Amino acid sequence: xxxxxxxxxxxxxxxxxxxxxxxxxxxxxxxxxxxxxxxxxxxxxxxxxxxxxxxxxxxxxxxxxxxxxxxxxxxxxxxxxxxxxxxxxxxxxxxxxxxxxxxxxxxxxxxxxxxxxxxxxxxxxxxxxxxxxxxxxxxxxxxxxxxxxxxxxxxxxxxxxxxxxxxxxxxxxxxxxxxxxxxxxxxxxxxxxxxxxxxxxxxxxxxxxxxxxxxxxxxxxxxxxxxxxxxxxxxxxxxxxxxxxxxxxxxxxxxxxxxxxxxxxxxxxxxxxxxxx
Amino acid sequence: xxxxxxxxxxxxxxxxxxxxxxxxxxxxxxxxxxxxxxxxxxxxxxxxxxxxxxxxxxxxxxxxxxxxxxxxxxxxxxxxxxxxxxxxxxxxxxxxxxxxxxxxxxxxxxxxxxxxxxxxxxxxxxxxxxxxxxxxxxxxxxxxxxxxxxxxxxxxxxxxxxxxxxxxxxxxxxxxxxxxxxxxxxxxxxxxxxxxxxxxxxxxxxxxxxxxxxxxxxxxxxxxxxxxxxxxxxxxxxxxxxxxxxxxxxxxxxxxxxxxxxxxxxxxxxxxxxxxxxxxxxxxxxxxxxxxxxxxxxxxxxxxxxxxxxxxxxxxxxxxxxxxxxxxxxxxxxxxxxxxxxxxxxxxxxx
Numbered sequence: 001x002x003x004x005x006x007x008x009x010x011x012x013x014x015x016x017x018x019x020x021x022x023x024x025x026x027x028x029x030x031x032x033x034x035x036x037x038x039x040x041x042x043x044x045x046x047x048x049x050x051x052x053x054x055x056x057x058x059x060x061x062x063x064x065x066x067x068x069x070x071x072x073x074x075x076x077x078x079x080x081x082x083x084x085x086x087x088x089x090x091x092x093x094x095x096x097x098x099x100x101x102x103x104x105x106x107x108x109x110x111x112x113x114x115x116x117x118x119x120x121x122x123x124x125x126x127x128x129x130x131x132x133x134x135x136x137x138x139x140x141x142x143x144x145x146x147x148x149x150x151x152x153x154x155x156x157x158x159x160x161x162x163x164x165x166x167x168x169x170x171x172x173x174x175x176x177x178x179x180x181x182x183x184x185x186x187x188x189x190x191x192x193x194x195x196x197x198x199x200x201x202x203x204x205x206x207x208x209x210x211x212x213x214x215x216x217x218x219x220x221x222x223x224x225x226x227x228x229x230x231x232x233x234x235x236x237x238x239x240x241x242x243x244x245x246x247x248x249x250x251x252x253x254x255x256x257x258x259x260x261x262x263x264x265x266x267x268x269x270x271x272x273x274x275x276x277x
Numbered sequence: 278x279x280x281x282x283x284x285x286x287x288x289x290x291x292x293x294x295x296x297x298x299x300x301x302x303x304x305x306x307x308x309x310x311x312x313x314x315x316x317x318x319x320x321x322x323x324x325x326x327x328x329x330x331x332x333x334x335x336x337x338x339x340x341x342x343x344x345x346x347x348x349x350x351x352x353x354x355x356x357x358x359x360x361x362x363x364x365x366x367x368x369x370x371x372x373x374x375x376x377x378x379x380x381x382x383x384x385x386x387x388x389x390x391x392x393x394x395x396x397x398x399x400x401x402x403x404x405x406x407x408x409x410x411x412x413x414x415x416x417x418x419x420x421x422x423x424x425x426x427x428x429x430x431x432x433x434x435x436x437x438x439x440x441x442x443x444x445x446x447x448x449x450x451x452x453x454x455x456x457x458x459x460x461x462x463x464x465x466x467x468x469x470x471x472x473x474x475x476x477x478x479x480x481x482x483x484x485x486x487x488x489x490x491x492x493x494x495x496x497x498x499x500x501x502x503x504x505x506x507x508x509x510x511x512x513x514x515x516x517x518x519x520x521x522x523x524x525x526x527x528x529x530x531x532x533x534x535x536x537x538x539x540x541x542x543x544x545x546x547x548x549x550x551x552x553x554x555x556x557x558x559x560x561x562x563x564x565x566x567x568x569x570x571x572x573x574x575x576x577x578x579x580x581x582x583x584x585x586x587x588x589x590x591x592x593x594x595x596x597x598x599x600x601x602x603x604x605x606x607x608x609x610x611x612x613x614x615x616x617x618x619x620x621x622x623x624x625x626x627x628x
Contacts, residue, residue, distance in 0.1 A: 003399060005539055005552060006348045009357055030356065051350050051357060052543030055550075056566070078566025093357045095350075213569055239571070240563045242539050245395040248555070249536035250562055252585065253571075255592040260394055274509050276571045276581075 004245055007049050007095030008034060013069055015090055018156040019149075021076040022121055023085060024061065026069050030093065040064050041103035042129035043236055043264040047244050048072055049095030053083040057241045059263075060099065061124040063131035073124040073156060100244035101263050104129050104234060109206045113142040115198070117219050119190050119211025120149050123156050125236045125263075126210050130164070137169055142205075146198050148175040148190040148215075152183055173198060190215055191222040202227045208234045220267055230268035237263045237270075237277055253277050281461040282477045283450040285469035290440070290448045292468040294321050294374055297410075300465065302371040306333050315339055315373065326375030326410075331418045331607050335380040335532035336373055340403045341387070343529070344553035347539070352546045362549075368402040372460070376411040379423045379602035381435040383532030384409075389594035390535060408456050411436035414488055420603025422494040422616055427597050431485045443480040444487070451477060494616055498587075498597060504623035506588045509580075513625040517618045518579035520611040521558065527605035527615070528556030533586075533598045536562070557581045579618070587619050 014026035029035045040060055049055040056078075062071035076085045088094065114133060118126045126145075133140055145164060149155045155174070164172045175186035175193045186193050190211065194200070200207070207228060209219050216235055223233050239258040241251045251258035254274045270277075285293065297303055298319060305324035306313035313328040315336050346362045384404065391397040414421075423430050437457030441449045450469060452458040528534040538555040541548055555562065558578050564570040572578050590598035599615060606614040 003361065004395060004397070005550065006359060006361055009359060049541065051352070051359075052541055052548045054541050055539055075567075081566055095357075095359065238565060238569065240565050243537075245397075246393065247390060247395070247397065247535070248538070249557065249585075250555075252581070252589065254584075255589040276577070 005097070005243065007047070007055075007097045009093050010096045012088060012090050012092045012094065015088070018073060018158070019154045021085075022073055022154075022156055023076075024071050024073040024156075025084075025088065025094075026071050027094065027096065028069050029096075035068060038070070038099070040070070040099035041106065042132045043103035043125060044099040044101050045241075045244070045263065046070075046072065046096050046098035046100065047242075048074075049097075050080055050084050050088060051093075051095055053087075054080040055095070055097075055242070056080045056084075057244070059125040059128065059236070061127050063128050063135060065132055065135035073121060073127075075121045097244060101259055102261065104208060104236075104264050105266075106132075109133075109208075109234075110139050112140065113201055113205040114140050114144065115200050115205055115207045116145045116147075117190060117194060117207060117209040117211075117223075118145070118147045119215040119219075120154060121156065122209075122211030122215070123147055124210075126208060127157060127160070129208060134164075134167070134170070142171070142201065143169060144171040144173070144198065144200065146173045146175070146190065146194060148177070148193065148211075150177050152176050152180055189218070191218040194219065194222050195226065200226065206232050206234060210236050213238065224267075230271060231266050233267040235265060235267065235270070237265060239263065239277060278455050279452075279458050280474050281452040281458045281466075282472050282474045283461065283466050283469035284472050284477060285448050285450065286446065287448065289468045290450075291321060293450065293465055294326060296465040296467065297372050297374065297460075300463075301408075302369055304336075304339060304371060304373045306375045315375075324375065327412060328375060329418075330377050330379075330414055330421065331603070333375075333377065334530065335383060335602070335604065336376050336409070337380065337383060337387070337532045339367060339373065339407070340384060340400055341535060341537075342367070342552075344551055347550040347552050350548050350550075352548075365399060365402070368399070368406055370406045372408045372410065374410045376409050376436060377602070378411050378413060378430055378433075378436065379421075379600040380532045381409050381411045382423070382428055382430075382433060383600045383602070385428075385433075385435045386533050386590075386594075386596045386598060386600065387535055389596060390590075393594070408438065408460050409436045410438040410440060410457075412440040412442070413484065415442055415484070416488065417492040417494075418603060418607075419493060420606040420614065420616070421492060422496060422601035422603065424489050424492055424601070425494065425496045426498050426599065426601045427591075428600070431489075441481050441484050444483055445480055447480070449477045449481060451481070494601075496616065496620055501619050501623045502587055502591055502597070505584060505619060506592075508622065509584075511622065511625065513622040514580040514583070515576040517621050518576050518613070521575060521579060521613055522611055523558050523560060523575065523578075524610060525554075525556035525558050526608045526610065527613070528558060528582075529554050530604040530608045532600060532602060532604065557585065583615070583619050583622065586615065 246260040306328035307316040313333040
């Protein structure tokens with residue numbers, strides 16, 4: 001175990017200030033050839049060390065189909081993430097362990113309509129799958145993205161969202177909680193826009209959702225109300241993790257190890273777990 | 278596997294242990310402040326292989342240290358140098374004497390979690406290179422309930438070598454694994470007499486029966502497993518955990534608790550990463566940055582502790598995560614007993 005807790009060193013290639021409290025770090029392994037060996041699928045996560053400050057769990061926010069780097073989008077939320085925001089800049093080094101966990105059910109979603117429902121920093125794990133699916137676009141039918149944030153300033157990946165909007169094969173809908181003077185898109189919380197504006201096709205559609213726990217809760221309620229089956233609703237859980245190896249015990253929900261059996265679950269699977277997440 | 282059986286007397290046992298210490302790195306219970314902990318020893322006078330169970334720490338720290346350095350790192354102008362710590366002192370060939378049966382058994386329970394999916398090779402190496410000699414208790418302590426659980430205390434092979442004090446004044450030494458046989462076939466047994474396995478059997482049985490009859494605590498673990506597995510939301514968890522001060526001592530002395538934390542410490546440009554014991558009783562155990570905590574209340578953390586031991590681990594790995602050693606109860610500053618907790622919760626919900 002001790003050996004498995006020692007990270008590989010990555011260099012920060014680029015820092016993107018997404019919102020006032022979210023930064024995306026584009027990382028490359030320092031060791032020659034390591035980047036090619038680092039194989040991951042959308043939904044997996046890494047243990048990210050700011051050496052001296054601590055180690056945190058972040059999903060990989062980019063897709064392995066985009067070669068030569070990987071992204072972690074980090075919201076300033078606690079002690080280590082605050083240190084990351086104040087001290088980690090381009091050219092600096094971080095420790096990375098991983099990739100860990102399961103991934104989105106790539107076989108199950110093939111040939112289906114895809115509906116992504118994201119809120120705030122919750123777009124990060126979805127972005128990995130969105131990029132993967134865009135890069136394999138012919139494998140999927142309708143492709144809809146609904147993304148909400150508290151304010152327009154709190155929206156992540158603004159440049160990339162513009163690209164998605166310009167991509168004629170995608171339907172992109174944005175919403176913010178309260179009206180703003182220059183905002184011309186939807187206003188209202190994600191579940192409301194989902195029901196009133198998106199009005200998704202239910203048949204042959206897989207929904208992939210992630211956001212703050214409260215948003216996920218109400219989004220799933222809306223999806224069920226709209227007629228989606230539990231097995232067609234896929235989410236990724238936020239859970240305290242440390243080792244990523246199914247040993248340290250803190251991500252347990254009942255006999256499930258979120259770091260190994262998850263973090264990606266269908267709503268059908270979530271309903272079989274003790275209500276403790 | 279060939280079973281090697283020897284018989285000797287008190288003086289012969291002393292010579293047996295001394296021969297082991299002379300030829301092998303040996304760990305045994307060493308007294309400090311009235312309590313015993315397993316330390317490396319060079320002579321029998323420094324330790325007591327028959328230390329009282331209620332005052333002896335488990336052997337778990339010899340396989341899973343309480344707090345250990347995992348790596349060192351130095352930040353230089355050229356970049357960060359990460360290096361693993363020096364050679365593992367616990368991975369050498371060694372013999373443990375005076376291990377209690379419950380503690381030896383606990384390692385078999387821990388093997389399950391350490392050897393699934395990612396293999397913990399450090400733990401595995403320590404296990405492979407260690408011969409465990411365990412003396413069977415003559416009498417159960419107040420808080421012991423090993424014989425009530427899901428393992429065969431009498432016949433298990435959790436220890437490599439079994440030592441039993443016969444009622445006839447003789448001492449029986451018997452191998453339980455290949456590793457144990459190999460050690461007994463070396464010259465460490467030169468002061469003992471080899472006997473056929475069957476010759477020792479009646480006295481071993483007699484000693485076990487007398488030991489098994491000495492238990493104050495008895496429970497039907499299957500009934501507890503079954504009842505707890507149907508319970509999740511119950512006020513019983515609140516009432517049984519009310520006094521808990523969340524000191525985590527129960528987890529730190531438990532031979533099967535294995536939750537740990539990873540922490541980094543840095544002084545100027547050099548730092549270390551530690552892996553240290555942690556506990557699900559800690560309020561911050563599942564607290565996430567941003568404030569979300571799936572177990573914000575004490576009763577939820579106690580539910581996790583009880584259910585992990587008697588339901589979840591069993592579901593996942595087929596074993597109870599409790600060997601009935603009573604250490605948590607003895608160490609608890611507010612007298613909470615895991616035996617009482619699981620029985621009260623199971624009982625409180627009896628229809």
